[in-house]
Amino acid sequence: MTEPARASKFFDDKQEKVAEILSRYPAEGRRSALMPLLWEVQRAERYVSEERMREIAEIVGTTATEVKGVMSFYSTFHEQPVGKFHVQVCSTLSCALAGADELYDFLVEELGIVNGETSADGRFSLQKVECVGSCGTAPVVQVNDTYYERVGRGRCQFLVDSLREDRQPPAWRERGGDTVGIDKPGPLAETAKGRADRGEG
Numbered sequence: 001m002t003e004p005a006r007a008s009k010f011f012d013d014k015q016e017k018v019a020e021i022l023s024r025y026p027a028e029g030r031r032s033a034l035m036p037l038l039w040e041v042q043r044a045e046r047y048v049s050e051e052r053m054r055e056i057a058e059i060v061g062t063t064a065t066e067v068k069g070v071m072s073f074y075s076t077f078h079e080q081p082v083g084k085f086h087v088q089v090c091s092t093l094s095c096a097l098a099g100a101d102e103l104y105d106f107l108v109e110e111l112g113i114v115n116g117e118t119s120a121d122g123r124f125s126l127q128k129v130e131c132v133g134s135c136g137t138a139p140v141v142q143v144n145d146t147y148y149e150r151v152g153r154g155r156c157q158f159l160v161d162s163l164r165e166d167r168q169p170p171a172w173r174e175r176g177g178d179t180v181g182i183d184k185p186g187p188l189a190e191t192a193k194g195r196a197d198r199g200e201g
């Protein structure tokens, strides 16, 4: 499908950012800048069009085909627009054993869309993804860049209700020790704020 021409390139007014990203890599490793550049576009536009792929290819000195190839390895990059809240359900073994299938079915029912679809109002899209690297706190749901760990049905309902009201809760990190620090009394899971963020009173 031919894409409509855009007035300007995405990075035209972001030359400082581009220079900063390129400066992280040696000249011969310029292509490594591909990932952070893809992120810039994905974050701003919620997908990476072919036009943007060509632009990134030009910056790092490769082809749009290679950019597309790299993108295809990562479920976080999209070639088509996704919803304002892109809900990703990890469906690999640990999460599957912890109830990810039921969670997915629940989301299908709640959102009225299935894997790979976006709701008519553009608010939600749903995707089953491979392991997101948080197996110890399965099942995990990721919304855009934010992780929600140990998500049961009740928590999932709370999450969806919050998103419907444009209130995306802060991450639910359940790995004991992640949030332990000199300024914090203990794991988020045990704090009143943590419970409130998950809608648990």
Ligand code: FES
Pocket: 090, 091, 092, 093, 094, 095, 096, 130, 131, 132, 133, 134, 135, 136, 138, 139, 140
């Ligand atoms: S299996 Fe779901 S985070 Fe690894």
